[in-house]
Amino acid sequence: MKNDPNFIAAYGNIPTFESLEEREKWLDTLDKIYTEVNDNFEKEMSKYFYPNGPVIAYGYTIDGVLKVAIEKGQKIDAAKENELYDLFSNYGQNIAVKDVPLIIVYEDLPTPTSRTSSWRPIIGGIKICTEKPDGIKQSTLGFSAQTSSGTKGYVVAGHTAPSIGDQIWQPTAGPSANKVGTVSKVGGHYADASWVPYSNVAAKIYDTDTDVLKDVKSHENAAIGDTVYKSGITTGRSYGSVTEIRTSYDNPLGTLYRQYVAGYNCDGGDSGAPVYVYVSGGVKIVGIHWGGVGTYNSGYSTSIFSPVSGVQSDLGVTPLTA
Structure with a gap:
């Protein structure tokens, strides 16, 4: 790790795990520390966090370590590194973790990534268009949903339709x-997502070419280590394991809490794609894709998505099920 050009600093030690249960228990402990940092974000972390400071993300990884990401090109001195470690370490001490493991690395800011036939009723995973100041942009529809009062519609990526009243077309x-x-509600706290009321929707997603559809049977957050799938208009269906839960900066929505990083491929136009796992009779929605993480090389090999609980919290809607 120390030979990686993106490595900055490392603190503490990762425990040795004798079983899967021990690893899961440790990840739960890291989640408690991460949650405390989130809960006290404005008081303690915000001064370091983009755009106030160089930190663009923080969270914990499948390897069992807390992680802070610094924007490439920014400078951070040893004093600031130690301040960041102390912030996490103090919350660890509160729950009897004496040697909190944390790494600090350089990363690029996550880059939002923006089947093509006409689909009625509307389903997840298909091409949509929105109008931007610099022209018409294509992206992927997330999934059909409904409010507690029964109003139906669908969810799209918030950064592709960030304003109430934004018009959505399908397919062109x-x-x-x-x-x-048109957009009636925009997230931006726990989800990069916008809500579009529309009556002609179905509880299905476009899974893979050609015209392979899956019923949406349920919805639930993924866990670290789960294999998840994404179905977008540019890279189609791709999959990978959830490796990290983090708070991350998202342009133009700002700070997003409890976002999920996973090792599936994506590219521009995939934004908004449904993220899901397979279950008996169909799929379970676990989130909505919004960006690529790391270095762009004919696409991204690592991606970031908002969990379904974040969509529910920000928009007050629940995925439609069959």
Whole structure:
């Protein structure tokens, strides 16, 4: 790790695990520390966090270590490194963790990534278009959902439709018949997601080519280590394991809490894609894709998505199930 050009500093020691249960218990402990930092974000972490400071993400990884990411190109001195460690270490001490493991690394800011036939009813995983100041942009529809009062609609990536009243077309912009609703609510706390009321929706996603659909049977957050799938208009279906839970900066929505990092491929246009796992009879929605993490090389090999609980919290909607 220390030979990695993105490595900055390391503190503490990762325990040795004799069983899967021990690893899971340790990850639960790290989650408690991470949650305390989140709960006290404004008081303690915000001064270090982008755009106030160089930190663009923090969380914990499948390897059993807390992690702080510094934007590439920014400078951080040893004093600031120690301050960041002390912040996490103090919360660890509160729950009897004396040697809190933490790494500090350089990363690029996550880059938001922005089937093409006409689909009625609307389903997840299909091409949509939104109008931006610099032209029409394509992205992927997330999943159908409904409010507690029964109003139906669907969820899209918030950074692709960040304003109430934004018009959505499917599959292309222009003809009035392709208008499929306007944004009525935007997330930005726990989810990069926007809500579009629209009555003609179905509890299905476009899983893979050609025209392979899956029923949405349930919804639940993923766990670290789970294999998840993403179905987007640019890279199609890809999959990988959840490796990290973090608070991350998302342009233009700002700070997003409890976001999930996973090792599946993505590229521009995949934003908004449903993230899911397979279950009996269909799929379980676990979140909505919004960006690529790391260095771009004909796409991204690591991605970031908002969990379904974040969508529910920010938008007040629940995935529609069959």
